[in-house]
Structure formats: structure tokens, C-alpha cells
Amino acid sequence: MQKTILERIERVSEDVVSLVLRGDDGPLAPWEPGAHIDLELPNWLTRQYSLCGDPGDLSAYRIAVRHDPLSRGGSEYVHLFLQPGRTLPVSLPRNHFPLVPAPAYLFVAGGIGITPIIPMLRAAVAAGAAVTLAYAGRPFAAELAAEYGERVRLGRPDLAALAREFPNAEVYCCGPASMVDAAEAAFPAVHTERFEPTRRTFGPDTPFEVACARSGGTIQVPADETLLDALNHAGRPVPSACREGVCGSCEVVVLAGEPEHRDDIGAAAGRMYPCVSRALSPRLVLDV
Structure with a gap:
């Protein structure tokens, strides 16, 4: 810290x-x-x-x-x-929503979802890219409009029209779940960040076993307990914050077995977030 x-x-x-x-x-x-x-x-x-x-x-x-x-x-x-x-x-900064290099960007934001977009907008403009921000919200609206002028479009965006107008732009979206869902439907490809987990349906929770490669020992994870809680209760504490699969603070390394990823981040290969994710295989081996 x-x-x-x-x-x-x-x-x-x-x-x-x-x-x-x-x-x-x-x-x-x-x-x-x-x-x-x-x-x-x-x-x-x-x-x-x-x-x-x-x-x-x-x-x-x-x-x-x-x-x-x-x-x-x-x-x-x-x-x-x-x-x-x-x-x-x-904490140290974490980034699951990185800005990739591109000649043109379309940023779509709603409400407090403008916050990660602000430094992206400035970096893109500084890099000389073609940039447009479509923003439905009040926080920082006047500040951004004054600084970037016609690059900023305030008010509720027509996502279908934007998709036709900017077919080759790298698209980033952050805002309410309804906006993010609509953006994912409107654009062929879009980078998104959610502040709340997506509501999805998974199969019934089942028990599984976790081998702790670094500290030794085996932990039984019952159907009615998260992997994160099972690790903590067994004396293998894992840092955590949101407990909803959106922040990434509880990331652990998977050495063997098949995780069932239930996060909204998109865990990298060999990683999982035990606050929400479970196992598809009877046994996982974790680097804890």
C-alpha cells in the first residue's frame, strides 16, 4: 500500500x-x-x-x-x-482497461464512467490521434467541452449512428450497465469497463479441492462458500476488495486444473479471481 x-x-x-x-x-x-x-x-x-x-x-x-x-x-x-x-x-494501480495505440478513437461514457476515459482522451489527443468523446453526464462535462471543443459531444449518444460514423475507430466505453450492454451490441469490437458485475447465470455451485503449491496443504471448498473465503478461513489470506469480480485485487495463479471464470475482467491465462470464480475440474492447484 x-x-x-x-x-x-x-x-x-x-x-x-x-x-x-x-x-x-x-x-x-x-x-x-x-x-x-x-x-x-x-x-x-x-x-x-x-x-x-x-x-x-x-x-x-x-x-x-x-x-x-x-x-x-x-x-x-x-x-x-x-x-x-x-x-x-x-493500493498500487491496476489496469484492466488499457489504452491501445490507434490512429483514431471513439470514447463513449456515461455519468461517473467518464473517470477512466479522461486520461485516455488526453493521451490520445497528445499522441495526435483523431478523437471523439460522446458523453452523457454532468461530472467534468464543462471542463472537457472547454478543453477539447468539437471533439466532445454531450448528451445521450446514438450508438448505432456512431458505429456507422466511426467504423475504423478504436472504441472505449464505460458507464452504466445499460450503456455498456448497448455499446457491445452496437459495435463490432469495443473495450469496456464495468463498475458492477454483469448479471449472468452459471451452473450450480459444486464442491472442489484446492492444493496450495507454495504453502502446502489441501483445502476443501464447499458448494456454499467462495474460493476466496475458503482460502482465508484456511489461513491462506488473499488480498481482496470488491468481491464481485470487477477489480482484480484477489488475482491468484493457477498451476493446474480448470477454473470456471465468473469475473468481468477477463482473467489472463493461468490466472483467476477467487472472489467469484470456481472450478470446472475436481481439483485446482494454486500458487498460494
């Missing part, structure tokens, strides 16, 4: 505030557009937020937090109780 000091809180819309987290021990870890961090709050909750500042400035991170009316304690605490000067541990 990295130690930061909350330097300032700025309101950017009716329900969104921006936080500037200054590194307390010197420069913070480097990051690239699309990355996010885990933020440990004083009320013992850990939440994930996309970095929306300047990757070239490692003296501080910038994130934005929307006040969710159905908050489980994270956004509510940030909006109602968090004060500048507070020490806040943050």
Missing part, C-alpha cells in the same frame, strides 16, 4: 466530488490511462476508483466519487465525513 494525504475535495457536480491524494512519502507509483486504485477509508471499507488525473504527475492521484443513494458505506462516507488532511492508504 502507498500512504497518501487527502489534499483537497472539490465538487464537480451535484452528486460527484473529486479527491486529490498527495503522496506522503514522495512520488506515487506510475500508472497508465485506464488504471484504478483501491482506497482504504477510515470506516474500514475499501473501494475501487479510476484514476482521472495526469499520469505524468506522480506527486498526487486524482479520483472522483459519486454519492450512491444506495451506498453500502463507501461513497456516503466520502461525501459526508471525509475531510482534507486525512491519511488514506491506497
Whole structure:
């Protein structure tokens, strides 16, 4: 974890505030557009937020937090109780939404989904690419329109029309689940990031066995327990945050066996996220 000091809180819309987290021990870890961090709050909750500042400035991170009316304690605490000067541990940045090199980009964002797109937009413009942002939301809208002018289109986007207008652009989308679903249907290929897990149906949970290659021993994972909980209860703690398969903090290495991937990240070969994923084979061998 990295130690930061909350330097300032700025309101950017009716329900969104921006936080500037200054590194307390010197420069913070480097990051690239699309990355996010885990933020440990004083009320013992850990939440994930996309970095929306300047990757070239490692003296501080910038994130934005929307006040969710159905908050489980994270956004509510940030909006109602968090004060500048507070020490806040943050994780090293992780990036499951990287910006690939391309001559042209179309960015589609809704609401707080603009946060990972902001540094992508700036990097693409700086690289000389043809760039268009279609944004339905209020946070940072005026700031982006003033900075990028005609490159920014505000209001609810017509995704089918955009697909016809930009057939060769690299498409990135982040926003509400309904927008992301619509973008995946409208474009032949689209890079997406979700803040909430996709609702999908899997077969019934069944028990399986896990061999711990590094620490030794075997763990039985019952049908009514997650692999993450089974590892933690057996004394093989695995760091975790979202527990929904969207943040990637609990990644483990699979040495043998066939995982059943239930995450929304798209686990790389030989990796899995035990907060949601299980096993298709009777036995997994993990590097834990």
C-alpha cells in the first residue's frame, strides 16, 4: 500500500466530488490511462476508483466519487465525513482497461464512467490521434467541452449512428450497465469497463479441492462458500476488495486444473479471481 494525504475535495457536480491524494512519502507509483486504485477509508471499507488525473504527475492521484443513494458505506462516507488532511492508504494501480495505440478513437461514457476515459482522451489527443468523446453526464462535462471543443459531444449518444460514423475507430466505453450492454451490441469490437458485475447465470455451485503449491496443504471448498473465503478461513489470506469480480485485487495463479471464470475482467491465462470464480475440474492447484 502507498500512504497518501487527502489534499483537497472539490465538487464537480451535484452528486460527484473529486479527491486529490498527495503522496506522503514522495512520488506515487506510475500508472497508465485506464488504471484504478483501491482506497482504504477510515470506516474500514475499501473501494475501487479510476484514476482521472495526469499520469505524468506522480506527486498526487486524482479520483472522483459519486454519492450512491444506495451506498453500502463507501461513497456516503466520502461525501459526508471525509475531510482534507486525512491519511488514506491506497493500493498500487491496476489496469484492466488499457489504452491501445490507434490512429483514431471513439470514447463513449456515461455519468461517473467518464473517470477512466479522461486520461485516455488526453493521451490520445497528445499522441495526435483523431478523437471523439460522446458523453452523457454532468461530472467534468464543462471542463472537457472547454478543453477539447468539437471533439466532445454531450448528451445521450446514438450508438448505432456512431458505429456507422466511426467504423475504423478504436472504441472505449464505460458507464452504466445499460450503456455498456448497448455499446457491445452496437459495435463490432469495443473495450469496456464495468463498475458492477454483469448479471449472468452459471451452473450450480459444486464442491472442489484446492492444493496450495507454495504453502502446502489441501483445502476443501464447499458448494456454499467462495474460493476466496475458503482460502482465508484456511489461513491462506488473499488480498481482496470488491468481491464481485470487477477489480482484480484477489488475482491468484493457477498451476493446474480448470477454473470456471465468473469475473468481468477477463482473467489472463493461468490466472483467476477467487472472489467469484470456481472450478470446472475436481481439483485446482494454486500458487498460494
